[in-house]
Amino acid sequence: MSAYAWLMTGLAAMNCWQVLRQRPLHTGMTSVYSWCWTQISALVLLAAAVLSGPFALLNPAWTSGLQYLAAILMLTPAVCLLGARRPGVAAWQWFVVLPLVFVLAWPGAIQIVNSRGRIPIELSLPALSGFLLVALMSTAPGLGRGMTVACLLQLGTTLTAVSPVVPWLPRAPWLFLSAASVQLLATVLAGRCLNRHHARLRQSASLHQQTTQLWLLFQDIYGMIWAQRLLDRAREFERTEKWACSLTLDGFTTLATPAETEQAIARTLPAFRWLLGRFFSGTWLDSRLTAAAENVLRHPPESSASSLASPEPSRDDSDSSLSLQHPTECTHGPQKTDSRRVR
Numbered sequence: 001m002s003a004y005a006w007l008m009t010g011l012a013a014m015n016c017w018q019v020l021r022q023r024p025l026h027t028g029m030t031s032v033y034s035w036c037w038t039q040i041s042a043l044v045l046l047a048a049a050v051l052s053g054p055f056a057l058l059n060p061a062w063t064s065g066l067q068y069l070a071a072i073l074m075l076t077p078a079v080c081l082l083g084a085r086r087p088g089v090a091a092w093q094w095f096v097v098l099p100l101v102f103v104l105a106w107p108g109a110i111q112i113v114n115s116r117g118r119i120p121i122e123l124s125l126p127a128l129s130g131f132l133l134v135a136l137m138s139t140a141p142g143l144g145r146g147m148t149v150a151c152l153l154q155l156g157t158t159l160t161a162v163s164p165v166v167p168w169l170p171r172a173p174w175l176f177l178s179a180a181s182v183q184l185l186a187t188v189l190a191g192r193c194l195n196r197h198h199a200r201l202r203q204s205a206s207l208h209q210q211t212t213q214l215w216l217l218f219q220d221i222y223g224m225i226w227a228q229r230l231l232d233r234a235r236e237f238e239r240t241e242k243w244a245c246s247l248t249l250d251g252f253t254t255l256a257t258p259a260e261t262e263q264a265i266a267r268t269l270p271a272f273r274w275l276l277g278r279f280f281s282g283t284w285l286d287s288r289l290t291a292a293a294e295n296v297l298r299h300p301p302e303s304s305a306s307s308l309a310s311p312e313p314s315r316d317d318s319d320s321s322l323s324l325q326h327p328t329e330c331t332h333g334p335q336k337t338d339s340r341r342v343r
Contacts, residue, residue, distance in 0.1 A: 012180035022035065045161070048066045061117045064165055065112050086278045123167070135158050146197075207262050207265050208262060214276070234271070234272075243264070245264040
């Protein structure tokens, strides 16, 4: 058991390091608040693993309290993303996330206080039902895209971490410690998904590719609830501004030619930037979209350019235009000839 405890503690420390390395992936995004909660959760899990395994310095009551706190904090990153829209993202942490932690931790804290730190926490069915409800609701928005496996693993980690306070489960320290390995796997998969999106976004050459990768990145970070809300707003813009292309879950639809698609997306870009501007900073968006949009608007597609260009005048048209431009020359010639004949 001692070797297993040391192994799980090492994996918990590696999880903290992996979360710390993912900080640049959230630069310029409101998801940085979720990253902060993820880092706090990883540190508390490491502390609980250390005090539950290699260094059992606390009595069972306080140990179970720390384990329950680690399980509660695992819910905070997903709950934080539900309110990750500017300008209320900072207030969301104080008025939603922290009260949620307080409400879920209150039953366990009351038990520790009433027993004076002598009896481990055993959640009642209503308290456990509330915890499970929050866990399921926070996991659901991440399903359906590249984060599906990572979200399911995170749900498994949360349920494993809360096992010490479930009355009908055996109090096995190895069960809680195993949460560190599942948490590390979920963190690695989430980081690989975000790194893949950022790499594809950097490699995108056309505006269609850039908007598609940016839209897929948004869905994997913020979930399908926010994606559906933005799609509803995009449909309103499409109806009022007469867009030539539509925004779907897979990106903007394509038109007959790539040039027409680029031109149509460029005209929808101000509204698209406004939708994502509540989640991404303007500087971050400008560095990835503005230059491509300017190039598209500077070089319209050939079909529209050819339709706007005036056709070359025919020979008959040139003659008629000359006759219209110089009416005096056409009239004076015959008059002079007639005057000579009269003479």
